[in-house]
Amino acid sequence: MSRFRVPGRGRVNPDRPVTFRFDGRPVQGCEGDTVASALLANGIHLMGRSFKYHRPRGAVAAGSEEPNALINTRRGPGRAEPNTRATMQEIWPGLEARPQNCWPRLSFDLGAVNDRAYMLFSAGFYYKTFMWPRSFWDKLYEPVIRAAAGLGVSPSEEDPDTYASRYLHTDVLVVGAGPAGLAAARTAAEAGLRVVLVDEHAEAGGTLLSEPQARIAGLPAWDWLTAELAALKALGVRVMTRTTAIGYYHQNMIGLCQRLTDHLAELPADTPRERMWRLRAARVVLAQGALEKPLVFDGNDRPGVMLAGAAQTYLHRFGVRVGDRPVILTSHDSAWHAAFDLQDAGAKVAAIVDTRAAPPAALAGEAQARGIRVLAGFTATATSGRLRVRSVRVHPVSAGTVGAGEEIACDCLLMSGGWTPSLHLFSHTKGSLAWDEDRTTFLPADTPEDCVIAGAGRGLWGIAATLADGAEKGAEVAASLGRGASAPALPVEGDRTGSGTSHTELATDRSPSRARAFVDFQNDVTAKDLRLAVREGMRSIEHVKRYTTNGMATDQGKMSNINGLNIAADALGRAQPKVGLTTFRPPYTPTSFGAFAGYHRGGHFEVTRRTAIDPLAEAAGAVFEPVGQWRRARYFPRPGEDMDTAVARECRATRTAIGMFDASTLGKIEVVGPDAVEFMNRMYTNPWTKLQPGRCRYGLLLGDDGFIRDDGVIGRLAHDRFHVTTTTGGAARVLNMMEDYLQTEWPELDVWLTSTTEQWSTIALNGPRVAELLRPLVEGVTLTEEAFPHMSVAECTVAGMPARLFRVSFTGETGFEVNVPAPMGPALWQRLAEAGAPLGLTPYGTEAMHVMRAEKGYIIVGQDTDGTVTPADAGLTWAVGKAKPDFVGKRGLARPDLTAPGRRQLVGLLTEDGTTLLEEGAQIVLDPAQPVPMKMVGHVTSAYRSEAAGRPIALALVEGGHGRMGETVHIPMPDRTIAATITGCVFHDPENTRLKLAAPGGDA
Amino acid sequence: MLLIHCPYCDETLPELEFAHAGEAHVARPENPSAQSDAEWEEFLFIRRNVKGPHYERWRHTHGCGRFFNAVRDTVSDRFLATYPAGAPRPSLASLTGESE
């Protein structure tokens, strides 16, 4: 048995020893221990080093509020977690726990030199010291600060665990399974409601686990707890332990993170590590209890200085005596019981030091009877000890004067500054808090959510009071849901009620400027820092918080917020309620990224849309690129080819023979109905009335602001039916926009809109020999220039498949787009590939498509336009039906700014050396000799190597570009400035001779 | 996560099914070309940015696809009402129980 384990105490199993490793050494604990309780059972208080000063630190708490005892837990590659609270991590055989933030080792840390230089590291230190020059931040300050100050190290391997997500709906959620929560759950369940009860600890019980002396309804507390949990189970209550309510979201949605495997030695197969529940409850009962406050005095952070309530938990729940010679330092009655219980467990209590001049007579009497020395009306001004507290210096205080000091030897110092309701989740609801002067704390007031607070969370104290309140709140909630319920009164014996007083810093006889009195242990913020922040002009509590970082560490200020607020209020000379409270935000405790991500990782991170033809492209060795949610074949490299070579070959094949391209991702919307043509006239810039069925037109879509939103070829299949195509990325947006106008502006139009993007496989065929390929395969339409000219559409069959055949071109070559029902796409692709092979048919990808369209000056919306480009800017005035009375964007185009001179206009750019490829996004200036910052007049939107043009080409938006033909502009790059000439946008076949269809039997 | 009542489906459903679509009751003028620059600017750009009950549009994107109107308090993030597009705006007094 470990030296500090108390036989017969605690809920751990002494017959089941568990060996784990801490700081590289084996440590033995018992089944049921946390890392912290097992270390304390072995007399180990030193568990970590602090964030900024690298001061030695031990566990100060026993729950999730612990700021100091942060460890890195490991379970093989990828299974490492930093900043785990040793007070929450259960031990299992083989667990490897490492202290953090220390080098070379925990007991001797070189970083502790920061502690000597603490005057440098006070509030606002970073802001004041590392201001200038900017470049020093990246190269010097930040790396050094990050290396010296930090919390743990993130794992770098991929996490092999899985994480689950679930939804849950219930009538009542109770958060916290202490006396109040248990009673609320019981009452609500007995009223016939579905109840979920969650608790972040390994077992339910809360305070009861630390107060076995109490008797409830005639039973010892722990027996009552066992019976109560059985009763809840019988009532169908879902009790979830190791489950943290991390956040309270709108309309009673609560996020619950359930930890399933972190306490297990063997990982069960097919079990997620954690499960995130999104729970929606008709009513929520918050029964999260209260957190004990530390006292603020010099040296209050030494290992061995601990909250008195935590010492009680270690003794009663874990059977661990945190020291042999404790001193109790308190301003609240509750800590006196720690002295008595530890004495009963074999400790020699050196003294009870109470800051109050007259603590309750009953407590003082018992201390006297037990022979414990009591110092009432005393303060503590210092502690000693390097890696563990060895003594505390105490003084009498009378009328504000600190008297002569006395050093009391001890091996632990158990403090209590009173208790603060745990209001984090209540705060998430935007609930208001009311200042309670008697308890010097905030209590919950109003909340917009359907939630109530029960027990210590609203300032009640003692088991009887919280049990009664829980039952009452359970009945209240049941009544609000239309169920009658009774709240039984349970007699409690051995209850420990009490009260206390509240302090800022404890009185001291030393210069306050030298005191290392910590308020926020995790972020190393002292009382002096808070006062300095106020002296330096911070008035808002939110500013004080940010300037000092008080309450901003991973513990969210659970222990530090109220002390920090009291000290700041004192420094400001204002009452607490006037100073206000900083905002608590989710999550309540640090939560793994895995739990939030759930199933959304790897291939499930985002939907990947694939066309029906995609498997053939993959089999052909295509290199893919993401476009919106689609993955598209970018190019089809042959062995030994890089991208440039493959793309050049694909372009060449298209311009000399046939190129085949999977265009299925193009958005497709069917616009149908008696008013379809009127709808099209109103949506698109172009006139549609005179477009005959069987013909197509390039359509341009603007917003009402006059800027280009989308474009695409639109075919009229019948008087009342249009086949609209959109850009790949714009399909959903365009349909949404059309629906918006149709539903809300023009509900009188009889039109139906249907997304057909995924109904069709679309194969684009381009090149001089394309007619030779298609003529034998197409039935129902004659492929001649006369019968089926450029910009025609027909319903026919292709290779025996029902098809919509478009005569369109996005390359400048003779072009067709064959649409067949999506599942037929692969068969058609293969058929065309076979039939086209003797003609030189070559598949091409999006990269060659981009090159060829740029050679023809065809824009890509979103690349060559950016949401501020008008049709005139893009050289598309011809597509605007000026005679139409209205269309979306018509009035916008007449806005003064859109007709003003000097707009950025789309032009071509040719680099003057004829060989340099410009960079897309590069900025353009007129005079490269001007001083920095230069006036930028535009940017490159597209740039490619072009075999057809015999040189690199580019498109760009340039101020007044259309009036600058032939002028030289300059593109400054990091290593040089490139000169380029402004040209038109068409670099290949400006007369469009190649669009023509070769006559049957004629030369290609 | 908010719960939103679709007036067409007549069901209360999670926010994930819906998309916000800006301020409501901003009608596109009958004849935009007859609008002055100032009038068009008002229609196109000027929004109320209300603190408190706000008339706004939503679309049941992943449901029936319909656009509808809502009154939402931008301070509490509570929906006070939802109603079909084209229906008259409900008076705030009837929703909040206060006299305007």
Ligand SMILES: [Zn+2]
């Ligand atoms: Zn709906």
